[in-house]
Amino acid sequence: MTGKIYNYYILFPNHNEGLRAHKALKTAGIKCTIAPTPREASTSCGISLLLAGDCLEQAQKIILARGITTLGIAKIEKKTNPGFKSC
Amino acid sequence: MADYRQMWTDLGMDLEKHDILCQVLPDAFGSVYLSQENRPEGMDYFNFVVAEIHGVRPSELIAHQQKGGKVFGTFCVYVPDEVIFAAGAIATGLCGGSQFWVPGGEKVLPANTCPLIKASVGARLDGTCPFFKIADMYIGETTCDGKKKAWEILNEHVPVHVMDLPQMKRAKDIKAWEDEIKILIQRVEEQCGTKITAASLAENIKLINGKRQALARLYNTRKNSPVPISGKDVLLITQIAFYDDPARFTEQVNALCDELDARIAKSEGVIPADAPRILITGTPMAIPNWKLHHVLESSGAAVVVEELCTGTRYFENPVDESKTTIDEQIKALAERYMKINCACFTPNTGRIDDILRLVKEYKVDGVVDCNLQFCGTYSTESYLVDRALKEAGIPVLHIETDYSDQDFEQLRTRVQAFLEMLEK
Numbered sequence: 001m002t003g004k005i006y007n008y009y010i011l012f013p014n015h016n017e018g019l020r021a022h023k024a025l026k027t028a029g030i031k032c033t034i035a036p037t038p039r040e041a042s043t044s045c046g047i048s049l050l051l052a053g054d055c056l057e058q059a060q061k062i063i064l065a066r067g068i069t070t071l072g073i074a075k076i077e078k079k080t081n082p083g084f085k086s087c
Numbered sequence: 088m089a090d091y092r093q094m095w096t097d098l099g100m101d102l103e104k105h106d107i108l109c110q111v112l113p114d115a116f117g118s119v120y121l122s123q124e125n126r127p128e129g130m131d132y133f134n135f136v137v138a139e140i141h142g143v144r145p146s147e148l149i150a151h152q153q154k155g156g157k158v159f160g161t162f163c164v165y166v167p168d169e170v171i172f173a174a175g176a177i178a179t180g181l182c183g184g185s186q187f188w189v190p191g192g193e194k195v196l197p198a199n200t201c202p203l204i205k206a207s208v209g210a211r212l213d214g215t216c217p218f219f220k221i222a223d224m225y226i227g228e229t230t231c232d233g234k235k236k237a238w239e240i241l242n243e244h245v246p247v248h249v250m251d252l253p254q255m256k257r258a259k260d261i262k263a264w265e266d267e268i269k270i271l272i273q274r275v276e277e278q279c280g281t282k283i284t285a286a287s288l289a290e291n292i293k294l295i296n297g298k299r300q301a302l303a304r305l306y307n308t309r310k311n312s313p314v315p316i317s318g319k320d321v322l323l324i325t326q327i328a329f330y331d332d333p334a335r336f337t338e339q340v341n342a343l344c345d346e347l348d349a350r351i352a353k354s355e356g357v358i359p360a361d362a363p364r365i366l367i368t369g370t371p372m373a374i375p376n377w378k379l380h381h382v383l384e385s386s387g388a389a390v391v392v393e394e395l396c397t398g399t400r401y402f403e404n405p406v407d408e409s410k411t412t413i414d415e416q417i418k419a420l421a422e423r424y425m426k427i428n429c430a431c432f433t434p435n436t437g438r439i440d441d442i443l444r445l446v447k448e449y450k451v452d453g454v455v456d457c458n459l460q461f462c463g464t465y466s467t468e469s470y471l472v473d474r475a476l477k478e479a480g481i482p483v484l485h486i487e488t489d490y491s492d493q494d495f496e497q498l499r500t501r502v503q504a505f506l507e508m509l510e511k
Contacts, residue, residue: 036113087115
């Protein structure tokens, strides 16, 4: 047991595919959040979909069934105390 | 995760420098926004706007220009967007809310200039803001000395039309603002090659009033206890209002309000009902300046209303839609915009009246009067604001800050002491 919690970010080639996936997952009742893509996941900016691990398998099935294009999934450790960072 | 690098290159932006901002935005947004529990689902749209902030909307503005349309960059809530949209053009906010842009501004401005002005000028000169690069013209105004001088510098890069805002509110001043709106109409028409008609102005008065009504509806939900949405989320929405397509924005805010109404019906909130309810007053908070809200709400308070340009000053008082001639519409616009209470006016007792009214309407426990460093008008006016609040028996904390992280823990200590004092 490491005690670490991970977030999963689904990555997309463009925001249209991301919004299609968001709509499909919400319709299916899967909890997901639109998030800016973390730098650890990609050097490109733009949206990704943030999910908890327990929803991932079902989300992948729905995205596949809808023919939505993704650029993969990034597993990133959840920061338990992110503190404040301005930009 | 679209790749906008080609678009940014075509705009002449400094990609390497801009990438530093792209790198920190996800973490900053994550630490302030995505760390919240039980956020309304309707916030996903606004997350989307932030994630694509230098991508989607700039692409739309460029597409508009490719069809022959013009884009006007604006800095202030006194500039009547209705006029710009009535000419078939688009009004957009510009960059100015991040420490990232400040050093660029300090290359040409005195260090003791307010961070909003330094960041705006820096964003343009450093080539790190697509909105500054896209706009065909900037519309400035005379709300402070720093801005007046900044327009002269920016005008060397992009034409700046400056609206001369009166600094008093006598009948002749309202008439003078009416004349300034007429001059703006001429300038916008020349730039766009179109004629603003009573019909196009009426249509766009209605459009912008729709946005105001949606924001008023959103703010009204915060009068409930517990609040159905955090103050920082409402701040984000208000900041986005300056950039987004007005019709789409209005639709999204109203959809969110439907969700919030359902929460209110179930007494569902995001912050405990016994949390101290805070009003923030002072200088504007341009995106991505979320510092004060984060300090307050991560210390256990609920920010329930902002008497700010990124708050009630932006949407209160709709324009009278009953006018049918262009002269009557311009008069109605002048009357509406001159109801905004900015510290550049003397006297500015209307602002104090607004704060006292909002304290009652939103059942506020304490006020945080916050101004950006080197903002002479707001920092001076804080004496009168603080005195009026103390006379009314309302606890008040005055804060002066900038965009940097350096005073974050110091602010937290002061805010926590203030909140302890408010504990019921």
